[in-house]
Amino acid sequence: MARQVSRLELAAIAKAFGSTRALEDVSLSVAPGRIHALLGENGAGKSTLMQVIAGAERPDRGSMRLEGLPYDPVSPGQARERGVAIVHQELSICPQLNVRENVLLGAEPTRLGLVDARRARQRTERALRLLRGADRPLDPDTLVSELSPAEQQLVEIARALAHEAPKLLILDEPTSSLGGDDVERLFASLRALRDEGLAIIYISHFLEEVRRLADDFTVLRDGRAVLSGEVQASEDDDWIAAMVGENVTQGAASAVRTPGREALGCTGLVSASGLAGVDLSLAQGEVLGIAGLVGSGRTELLRALFGLEPFSAGQVRVRGQRVVPSPAAQLARGVGLLSEDRKSEGLALALSVADNLTLSKLTPFGRWGVVSPRRQRGVAAAWVDRLRIRCRDVSQPARELSGGNQQKVAIARLLHHDVEVLLLDEPTRGVDVSSRAEVHALIADLAARGKAVLMVSSSISELLETCDRIAVMRRGVLGAPRPAGELSEHGLLAEASGA
Amino acid sequence: MKAWLARPWFGPLVALVVVYLLFVWLSPDTFARSVNLSTMARQTVVVAIAAVGMTYVIIHGGIDLSVGSAVALTTVVIARVLERGSGPLVAVLAGVAVASLAGAINGLLVARLRITPFIVTLGTMGALRGAAKGLADEQKVDADPSGLDQLMSALSPSSPWLLPAGVWIALAVAGLAALALGYTVFGRHVVAIGSNVRTAELCGVPVARVTILVYALAGALAGLAGVMEFSTLTVGDPTDSIGLELAVIAAVVIGGGSLAGGQGSIAGAMVGAVLMTVIRTGCTHVGVPNWVQEILTGAIIVAAVGLERLRRRR
Numbered sequence: 186m187a188r189q190v191s192r193l194e195l196a197a198i199a200k201a202f203g204s205t206r207a208l209e210d211v212s213l214s215v216a217p218g219r220i221h222a223l224l225g226e227n228g229a230g231k232s233t234l235m236q237v238i239a240g241a242e243r244p245d246r247g248s249m250r251l252e253g254l255p256y257d258p259v260s261p262g263q264a265r266e267r268g269v270a271i272v273h274q275e276l277s278i279c280p281q282l283n284v285r286e287n288v289l290l291g292a293e294p295t296r297l298g299l300v301d302a303r304r305a306r307q308r309t310e311r312a313l314r315l316l317r318g319a320d321r322p323l324d325p326d327t328l329v330s331e332l333s334p335a336e337q338q339l340v341e342i343a344r345a346l347a348h349e350a351p352k353l354l355i356l357d358e359p360t361s362s363l364g365g366d367d368v369e370r371l372f373a374s375l376r377a378l379r380d381e382g383l384a385i386i387y388i389s390h391f392l393e394e395v396r397r398l399a400d401d402f403t404v405l406r407d408g409r410a411v412l413s414g415e416v417q418a419s420e421d422d423d424w425i426a427a428m429v430g431e432n433v434t435q436g437a438a439s440a441v442r443t444p445g446r447e448a449l450g451c452t453g454l455v456s457a458s459g460l461a462g463v464d465l466s467l468a469q470g471e472v473l474g475i476a477g478l479v480g481s482g483r484t485e486l487l488r489a490l491f492g493l494e495p496f497s498a499g500q501v502r503v504r505g506q507r508v509v510p511s512p513a514a515q516l517a518r519g520v521g522l523l524s525e526d527r528k529s530e531g532l533a534l535a536l537s538v539a540d541n542l543t544l545s546k547l548t549p550f551g552r553w554g555v556v557s558p559r560r561q562r563g564v565a566a567a568w569v570d571r572l573r574i575r576c577r578d579v580s581q582p583a584r585e586l587s588g589g590n591q592q593k594v595a596i597a598r599l600l601h602h603d604v605e606v607l608l609l610d611e612p613t614r615g616v617d618v619s620s621r622a623e624v625h626a627l628i629a630d631l632a633a634r635g636k637a638v639l640m641v642s643s644s645i646s647e648l649l650e651t652c653d654r655i656a657v658m659r660r661g662v663l664g665a666p667r668p669a670g671e672l673s674e675h676g677l678l679a680e681a682s683g684a
Numbered sequence: 685m686k687a688w689l690a691r692p693w694f695g696p697l698v699a700l701v702v703v704y705l706l707f708v709w710l711s712p713d714t715f716a717r718s719v720n721l722s723t724m725a726r727q728t729v730v731v732a733i734a735a736v737g738m739t740y741v742i743i744h745g746g747i748d749l750s751v752g753s754a755v756a757l758t759t760v761v762i763a764r765v766l767e768r769g770s771g772p773l774v775a776v777l778a779g780v781a782v783a784s785l786a787g788a789i790n791g792l793l794v795a796r797l798r799i800t801p802f803i804v805t806l807g808t809m810g811a812l813r814g815a816a817k818g819l820a821d822e823q824k825v826d827a828d829p830s831g832l833d834q835l836m837s838a839l840s841p842s843s844p845w846l847l848p849a850g851v852w853i854a855l856a857v858a859g860l861a862a863l864a865l866g867y868t869v870f871g872r873h874v875v876a877i878g879s880n881v882r883t884a885e886l887c888g889v890p891v892a893r894v895t896i897l898v899y900a901l902a903g904a905l906a907g908l909a910g911v912m913e914f915s916t917l918t919v920g921d922p923t924d925s926i927g928l929e930l931a932v933i934a935a936v937v938i939g940g941g942s943l944a945g946g947q948g949s950i951a952g953a954m955v956g957a958v959l960m961t962v963i964r965t966g967c968t969h970v971g972v973p974n975w976v977q978e979i980l981t982g983a984i985i986v987a988a989v990g991l992e993r994l995r996r997r998r
Contacts, residue, residue: 493885513888524886533880535946544876545887547869554869598887 787903
């Protein structure tokens with residue numbers, strides 16, 4: 186297909202962080218007036234690539250050209266000046282400001298130190314006009330807190346477009362927090378922008394969205410662009426095969442473990458956080474995996490089971506008894522949660538390894554709730570040895586440990602508490618390869634000793650390697666669990682992403 | 685040696701020694717005398733006892749602005765009870781009980797209604813002040829101190845106790861509170877909540893209960909500080925101790941307390957309280973006018989926190 190000069194052209198881009206090679210050799214061409222979807226599993230390098238294009242990271246090798254001219258931004262600001270803007274997954278708007286103030290935030294036109302109201306209005310109107318696909322135009326004077334999530338998303342996009350000449354817009358999973366109607370509204374605006382001649386790079390895990398919206402696609406795997414072409418001329422199966430690659434992980438049926446009675450279960454769990462009637466039964470001595478995209482409700486399910494998030498209907502059972510979950514009560518019943526958010530929830534980073542490890546069960550020394558720091562350190566040191574946590578000593582602040590070792594501290598806390606049911610949310614996120622293998626071995630060992638493990642992971646191959654059964658979560662509904670031996674990465678990914 | 689250097693109260697302690705030696709050098713005849721030491725110790729007692737409670741509140745991640753009003757209310761309650769002819773012990777218990785109750789209400793509002801501590805205690809600061817004025821009919825309440833004045837009055841030079849009882853009580857309270865902070869489940873939970881409340885919740889720490897207890901403890905200690913204040917004044921005064929909370933917060937902050945929570949120490953707060961007394965007394969001895977003292981104290985607060993930041997950045 187004959188096209189005019191590429192809007193953005195990447196040639197052999199490579200980027201490494203320490204010993205991890207995030208991008209090996211990525212070449213990519215984005216045409217003006219087209220929506221280009223970027224596909225790939227978690228860790229394939231999509232985010233890093235976007236950071237490079239948006240000027241937040243500089244590539245180690247390779248070159249970029251924007252409209253045929255050399256393009257090598259050293260900062261996001263410089264990228265914006267060249268007309269390249271990125272809209273991140275999380276909304277970053279100020280709810281107490283109105284639409285205009287949000288759109289111009291940080292780039293307010295001024296005269297003699299005062300906001301130049303006329304130019305501000307012109308620029309906002311131009312940016313909002315570009316979004317005219319929205320069924321009702323945004324009023325620049327509305328407070329952003331009064332807008333729907335989709336409209337707030339549009340305000341962010343308008344901010345990205347408020348610069349002199351927008352050329353390329355990057356959207357990172359813009360629909361992950363939007364409902365069905367809102368998605369349609371957003372898509373209408375994006376199509377209108379495309380028809381104006383803007384080039385759009387669109388990252389999504391939802392294959393159906395990509396099929397509806399995008400014109401071209403590129404699949405990234407292990408830091409390489411492995412497949413690209415026109416959306417119309419390819420099948421979902423081709424995409425999934427390219428995302429998963431040759432090394433197809435098949436589930437391993439575990440012969441050692443014999444699941445016992447139900448340890449934890451729930452029926453008809455519904456919550457405002459997105460659960461839409463979840464049934465689940467987790468047996469003693471089994472590892473049950475939950476596959477699903479970010480925002481599918483998998484994290485919310487674990488949190489509801491542990492009592493960190495309320496649910497409006499349904500019931501939770503522990504060992505057959507109906508319970509009202511709260512963190513303290515669930516811990517007392519032997520149910521523990523490993524948070525996916527290690528830095529802001531899983532650990533108190535300023536506290537020592539010993540404090541973090543023993544916080545849920547500070548073994549009182551004698552009566553009156555007196556704690557013996559010596560004994561506390563002794564207990565912690567034993568776990569540090571057992572799990573081979575690398576730290577100077579147990580009084581070192583958790584902040585100073587590597588990600589993998591921090592994660593081991595958080596897991597060690599559950600072991601110290603001697604829980605019977607482990608709810609593990611992304612147990613190996615941000616963990617190096619060797620620690621990852623150790624965590625997997627630990628999970629297998631726990632199940633062999635009769636503990637029940639419910640595990641959420643974005644890595645389907647990890648689930649296939651460690652779980653006995655796997656269920657797929659999609660838009661708040663959990664499918665029936667099936668033996669891992671009968672499942673494949675290809676099939677699970679297709680189910681989770683709705684192909 | 686290194687462990688000592690890393691302690692949060694080490695910097696303020698150095699500052700205290702330096703400031704003390706400076707005034708000894710400037711005013712050797714009067715400042716260094718033991719009578720003056722005893723006077724300064726007595727003048728620090730009220731702030732010091734209240735600062736023990738405030739240290740818990742600040743480490744927990746909160747703030748308590750109602751301390752000054754609680755102290756004033758306590759003095760009025762004690763005077764009123766004594767006035768009715770009850771014994772000093774009953775009066776003291778009544779005063780401390782009222783202040784503890786006020787603290788527990790602070791805690792309940794913070795923990796259950798999830799109103800920020802600043803707002804809650806700003807409200808109770810006014811309410812307790814009003815209650816004190818109402819109970820006192822808007823004037824000083826005279827009553828026979830029934831021996832309570834002995835807690836804070838200067839001892840005869842021949843006394844074996846060296847310092848008045850109030851000073852020893854303050855030291856004992858500070859020592860116990862420091863031990864409880866470091867070596868009890870309650871104390872560790874306070875630190876954990878201030879450090880990261882989400883982690884504490886995840887670990888099943890009873891956050892609401894600990895919160896209520898912390899503010900009740902701060903109220904009880906404000907009550908005890910009120911007992912010492914009554915001992916000094918020997919009247920119940922509803923307009924007393926206005927702005928005391930700021931001196932108390934300053935003591936905690938000088939001693940390494942962080943308003944973000946999770947950090948602070950009782951020892952540091954005690955050093956902070958003494959440091960402020962030394963500056964005030966020293967300036968008086970040297971003849972520095974009052975307004976210079978105020979500027980100096982303000983500068984010391986900011987400098988102490990700023991230096992601590994710099995020290996940690998390295």
